[in-house]
Amino acid sequence: MDIYSVNIINKLNVGLYDNFLSLIDDAKKTKINKFKNSDDKIRTLIADILIRSIVCNKLQIFNKEIKYEYNIYGKPRLKDNKDFHFSVSHSGNWVIAIIDNKPIGIDIEQICPINYIDIAKISFNYDEYNWLLSQKKQKRLECFYKLWTLKESYIKMMGTGLATPLDSFSILFDTEYNISIKNESSSASEVYFKTYTIDKNYKLAVCSENNDFTSKINFMNYEMLYKKLLFAGITL
Incomplete structure (x- = not known):
């Protein structure tokens, strides 16, 4: 079990925003573009990018290889790895993601x-x-x-x-x-x-x-998140 967090209190510059946006699927782009509030756009975008960066690093795959499927209630999971479970949440200045094998x-x-x-x-x-x-x-x-x-x-x-x-x-x-x-x-x-x-x-x-809870939260900012993407080859 690992927990990751991104504080979005600081402004996300246009260049980094566009780079992040280019890495998500068309359906999520459409959803983000429909938001009128810029904070809602950023929270949703960072949540998607955060879980993608975690998947790429943990499973050693490229961003383009990530395939999701959804249950009847709309909860996403990885199509090709049923033992990789995740959940995301965001509110105010925080975007949170958690992963586990249960x-x-x-x-x-x-x-x-x-x-x-x-x-x-x-x-x-x-x-x-x-x-x-x-x-x-x-x-x-x-x-x-x-x-x-x-x-x-x-x-x-x-x-x-x-x-x-x-x-x-x-x-x-x-x-x-x-x-x-x-x-x-x-x-x-x-x-x-x-x-x-x-x-x-x-x-x-x-x-x-799983009753074996992690004792810490991994804190990240935009720059750390982007470096994590580059290290994983997520842009390839």
């Missing part, structure tokens, strides 16, 4: 002031909602995002997205670090959770069938 899911969310109580009523089940209300009032917003990212990481690991309603399973906290799931209708293997600290204004969570 199903994996990752989610990052920027902590922003929202009406979290109303959202929790709709998205969380009874136990989770009561757990949230039991927290100190000044900590509830942070706890909301912690719970949200854990639930999102689970449905990403499952590969079902919101086809699995967020209130159809419970995230349980025996202690701050002992996190489990209650989901009687799930056919998935036993899963494990871990949260990471990447930035005080963000929550980051991982769900995996």
